[in-house]
Amino acid sequence: MSNNSHEVDIAIIGGGNAGLTLAAQLAAQKCPPNTVVIEPQPPTQRDCSWGLWAQEKQAKELSHSTKGRWKRWQLIDHLSRVTHSSDQYSYVSLSSADYLLDRAAQLHQPVSLVEESVSALKPGQDRTTVVTDQNQYSAKTVYDSRPPKIADNGLRQHFLGWHIHTEQPIKDPDTAILMDFRVDQSRGLHFIYALPFSEHHILVESTLISTTVEPQEWYRNAIKGWLKNNNIQVAEIISEEIGVIPMDTLVVNKQRSQSKSTSAQQPLIAPIGAASGAVRRSSGYAFQHIQQQISQLAAGIEQGNRSVPTPISSRLTTMDKIFNGVLISRPELAVSLYMRMAKALTGDQFSRFMLGEATTSDWLRVIAAMPKGAFLKQLVKQLIR
Numbered sequence: 001m002s003n004n005s006h007e008v009d010i011a012i013i014g015g016g017n018a019g020l021t022l023a024a025q026l027a028a029q030k031c032p033p034n035t036v037v038i039e040p041q042p043p044t045q046r047d048c049s050w051g052l053w054a055q056e057k058q059a060k061e062l063s064h065s066t067k068g069r070w071k072r073w074q075l076i077d078h079l080s081r082v083t084h085s086s087d088q089y090s091y092v093s094l095s096s097a098d099y100l101l102d103r104a105a106q107l108h109q110p111v112s113l114v115e116e117s118v119s120a121l122k123p124g125q126d127r128t129t130v131v132t133d134q135n136q137y138s139a140k141t142v143y144d145s146r147p148p149k150i151a152d153n154g155l156r157q158h159f160l161g162w163h164i165h166t167e168q169p170i171k172d173p174d175t176a177i178l179m180d181f182r183v184d185q186s187r188g189l190h191f192i193y194a195l196p197f198s199e200h201h202i203l204v205e206s207t208l209i210s211t212t213v214e215p216q217e218w219y220r221n222a223i224k225g226w227l228k229n230n231n232i233q234v235a236e237i238i239s240e241e242i243g244v245i246p247m248d249t250l251v252v253n254k255q256r257s258q259s260k261s262t263s264a265q266q267p268l269i270a271p272i273g274a275a276s277g278a279v280r281r282s283s284g285y286a287f288q289h290i291q292q293q294i295s296q297l298a299a300g301i302e303q304g305n306r307s308v309p310t311p312i313s314s315r316l317t318t319m320d321k322i323f324n325g326v327l328i329s330r331p332e333l334a335v336s337l338y339m340r341m342a343k344a345l346t347g348d349q350f351s352r353f354m355l356g357e358a359t360t361s362d363w364l365r366v367i368a369a370m371p372k373g374a375f376l377k378q379l380v381k382q383l384i385r
């Protein structure tokens with residue numbers, strides 16, 4: 001094993017959404033900083049589906065990695081079905097591997113990607129040494145996107161999904177099912193997420209919001225039950241994807257947290273992406289927040305400011321904390337919270353809300369639809385904490 005030492009301006013740890021998006025944007029600048037992205041796994045080995053709401057322009061830009069796109073989506077419980085359609089927004093599902101391969105293809109000197117795993121960070125006076133299994137990189141600035149730690153009893157969204165070839169054509173391939181709550185609710189807030197990619201190809205995910213991850217068979221049984229109830233016969237399970245997304249306060253790793261430096265002259269180690277809190281706590285969606293954070297960061301770097309912008313406003317985080325507080329303290333209300341929110345909004349308003357871009361009037365509609373007592377109690381709890 002060689003242990004060569006390289007000097008770089010910026011070391012980006014992790015070549016996921018945040019890391020490779022940042023690297024590609026730096027490579028596109030007039031005078032790109034000397035940058036290395038350190039990532040142990042090729043994108044094809046960690047392919048999964050990333051869902052987001054996008055307007056036409058962005059949807060077009062992402063078409064190279066788009067697996068499916070819907071103008072209509074539904075939320076369903078035992079009592080009702082809310083169908084949204086939107087003129088302005090589509091719900092888009094990306095192949096993460098295709099997205100990352102596209103970003104990696106945009107890199108050129110002096111921005112490069114190496115297949116290595118970071119084992120240690122050694123902060124120094126002027127530079128940080130990033131130690132990998134093969135090399136050492138001495139960097140002025142380190143952006144660290146390694147997945148964040150979730151507190152032991154923290155709320156998380158965990159799921160297991162199957163890509164399925166179906167025997168018969170899927171009934172309504174133009175509608176994405178975002179949440180079908182007609183499943184076992186005994187372990188937490190549970191729903192099926194089902195994306196029909198074509199008449200015979202559907203992704204069906206069993207998603208649970210709780211503090212405890214269940215054995216994989218539990219999610220598989222939920223998928224089987226849902227398929228049976230919906231008369232969908234499986235011709236072939238093409239692949240399986242699993243994931244855990246934090247919906248709570250992250251455990252801060254002091255070495256990885258941001259120092260005060262903002263200029264290119266002083267050393268900086270800072271988290272980016274999900275590790276910096278880019279995951280929306282009430283929904284688990286992060287893609288757009290990461291994109292916005294990274295675009296602002298890349299623009300800042302070009303101007304000589306290396307500090308990492310906050311990915312989600314503190315106002316939104318506070319609202320989401322209150323929402324999650326009600327989910328935890330009043331689990332019997334959980335399904336109805338999402339259904340009430342969906343019923344109160346049109347497709348465009350719902351898309352804005354999920355993107356964290358709700359207008360004051362969108363917020364007022366949602367607040368008016370919520371059970372006031374439970375939210376007021378949670379607000380008071382939050383204030384006296």
Ligand SMILES: Cc1cc2nc3c(=O)[nH]c(=O)nc-3n(C[C@H](O)[C@H](O)[C@H](O)COP(=O)(O)OP(=O)(O)OC[C@H]3O[C@@H](n4cnc5c(N)ncnc54)[C@H](O)[C@@H]3O)c2cc1C
Pocket residue numbers: 013014015016017018019038039040041046048049050051052116117118119145146147241242243244245272273274275279284285286287288290
């Ligand atoms: C399975 C899954 C599905 C998701 N679906 C959605 C979705 O539909 N919509 C949405 O908005 N959000 C979704 N998310 C949440 C979020 O958008 C993604 O997690 C997103 O990939 C976060 O980007 P990131 O760059 O912060 O982290 P990541 O993309 O996770 O990148 C971190 C990288 O760090 C690398 N790494 C780890 N250890 C080391 C090491 N020692 N040295 C170097 N590199 C290392 C990892 O290999 C990884 O590539 C999903 C998350 C998961 C896990």
